Amino acid sequence: MNATTEIIWGESVVDGYYAGHPGRVYEHSPASLAAVLDSVGRWEGRDFLVQGERRIFHPEFRDAIPTAARYLAKLGVRRGDRVVLHCYNRPEFVLATWAAWWLGAVPVYANRWWSGHEIEHALRLTTPAMVLTDAPELFGPDLLGTHCRLEPIADLAELWDQPAREHPPVRDGDLDDPALILFTSGSSGAPKAVELSVRSVITNQHSLLARSRRLPQHLDPAAPQPVALVCTPLFHIGGISNILTNLIIGGKLVLTTGRFDAGEILRLIEVERVQTWGGVPTMAVRLLEHPEFDAHDLSSLRSFPLGGAPLPATLLERMTATLPQLRKRGLANTWGMTETGGFMTVAGNADLESRPGTVGRPYPVVELRIADPDETGSGEVLVRAPTVMLGYLGIDDGPVDAEGWLHTGDLGHVDADGYLYLDGRSKDIVIRGGENIACAHVEKALLTHPAVVEAAVFGVPHEDLGEELAAAITHRAGSPVDPEELRAHVQGTLAYFEVPTLWQIDDKPLPTLAGEKLDKKSIKAAFTESVRKG
Template identity: 60%
Template sequence: MVVDPLSIRYSRVPPRLRNRPTGGPGLNSAAVQSAWGEDVAEGRYAGHPGLVYPRRPRSFAELFTGAQRWVDRTFLVQGERRIGFGEFFAAVDTARARLEPLGVQPGARVVLLAYNSPDWVVSLFAIWALGAVPVLGNRWWSPREAEHSIALVDPAAVITDDPAVPADVMILDVADFASCFGGFADAPPELPGPHTEDDPAAILFTSGSSGMPKGVELSFRGIVANQQNVLVRSRQLPHLLNPQAPQQVNLVCTPLFHVGALATLLTQVITGGRIVLNTGRFDPGEVLALIEREGVQRWGGVPTMAVRILEHPDFDSYDLSSLRAFPLGGAAVSPVLLERMARRLPQLQGRGLANTWGMTEGAGFFTVAGGADLTRYPSSVGRPYPTVELRILDPDESGVGEVLVRSPT
């Protein structure tokens, strides 16, 4: 991994803050403002000193404070299914009530092993609503990998769309959760906990090394810190939002069991954005059609996805003018690809492209390059997020060395 010297220069400097408004049009609760801050300060986590946000959500209730502002907006779109926030909030409570009698207790682990769908999303939030820990399994696992990973976490249940999943525990069909939809609630459901910020909030898996999948336990602190970093950098903290502004439409094609897609999902619940899900595996033709049909403004993906849509034979026949942001990550991004994207999608020139770096173990993102930074340093992954401390160990004459990172994520 090469991190441009631009990143090192900012590695331990808290962001310089301009005078900014403390509220936004339509703000109807002081709690929305009090739960979030932009300043970072020296603190402690995991027994070590580090940069933290003194003002940060410390519970699920605080994380989603203000989400009731979005109840009349569309939240999830997949195929012909269109689900509003109000309907989703009610569905979470219904799904929770179905899981509770089955013996899913607070602190228990529940594996979620399925392709992207609204039913996957409602299952995730229902697990949290019970105070349990969702385990986000990789739907592309082989039977051997699935059996190993499920046994590793000793779950109370597995929610899946795979009838052949190898597990000696209670198996629930994720499609059954589709019947939870149809109601309406004017506020998000009450999600308990955590007891402490270091309690586990989710378990994901990484295959970044050899051998079988390895579980990564993400704390509530880590997930919240990643969300706050993203919202601070993008100027989307809840108390800065204008509920009357047009809704942002986001396309998610990466699996929701990946940490980047999970961060996108949580961001939209907090900020009132819309998520458009593709169906099945990645299909560049379907993606092009979805961007045109749904007026997608933001689509993040891995470089191979970008290459496949650029090379699609029908690329020029679609109206892609709505697309304004395309952050890339998950693999190295070449300057040649950035140039191709800017040429074929000219509306992305300037501020529309971004290159991110992160990992599952870090609950999301460590650095991001965009705008002028990416133009000047097209091979860079950019500046660290506000709570991320970064150092290059034993760099050679070109600045290449081992990347050391410390962050509450």
């Protein structure tokens, strides 16, 4: 890479101004998504996307972007339009993302596991011009309306073989313009649409590559190709990082072919010589406990970052004992959320060993402080960074204040050296296997059953998933219900992972606090005690 690339991807941080408030920024950073693409090589002869028998090369992918953009434009997509991507992981998901950006449109990452009710909510909120999906049967005419076009995302697969033709990208616009919409479970209600800016997408990538010394000017084209395996959904916040990282560094991105399967992961690490595979701690546990773990050659694995849930010290010990090549480097714990646009902190091997439980220190452009700390120093974690969301679509009073501080709802404290430790959550969220679940959303669905009078939903510890969902139900006198009936009742409203797996059902009222608000703390404590006693 030349000196011009180094100027585009600088490492120095300065005081700047973005989204209407001051904050830290990189002194030199790409000014658009088109500039990101222009600043990196074509990586001739290297695989980019691999899934099953399919292999898409880097040059092939680069050439297909304007072709796909032209395809979307012919179907009516224009600058500023929103394009919903609703599918499981596949190469066309990556292509559609870049094709939308090429046109100046905004990709909307929909959760493929949603119920029909949640899909309807997302379409109503985002008003897209197009839906690209692998399940068109879920989108009826009444759902789409007259201004939204439905297309099978598989149709984009035909574009890989078409000859490249010039189609200049849309290059104008502001760094604070919307670039991507993802969804997250808030503390109440249906999934919330998080709007990220162009600056957010670029800066998060800038931080990740600077931290790992993989900015374009640091890359050696003669070095072996990096290989990363992705089994978490690309529609999650980590998906965009995987897409951009491997495009920029000339990496090979290996995609699994279905739901998480530890056996498939073991096979792919061995066959594709995977160097980086990350996920939530639950996935690491399942990999380590797979009966064929010892039968596979995992010596290529060099990096195993984990996030999305707390990292137990016992799991860290097991990983370093079982995969000794990760003992000195390669393990990491991170903290962030969809609303932050990516990771805010990171802890490496030495940090995890010397400071058990930490999620690390902030990235260079991240400002972090603890609001209203108690006597132990614990309080709500607030962050400000160029990656923080523009806001929630359709919600004016969001968690980002006028000075740009995101009130995360996570509780934590910072030690004397600036390392963050998470102490819990102030918002009513359960994280099951990396999926955020809003308890109030589940409670609302349960309360629509005619026999249910009260519903309290909460998380309880689970060795594999981190947390699992429990529900305490009060039914009307003389109208008993059982878990099977309640599961069937909410099936069309909730995603499968939002349906409780543990139940306490009775006709006795649930305990309340002053003002008749359910006393979740005592309800959970009583539930836990009853489970302990069997």
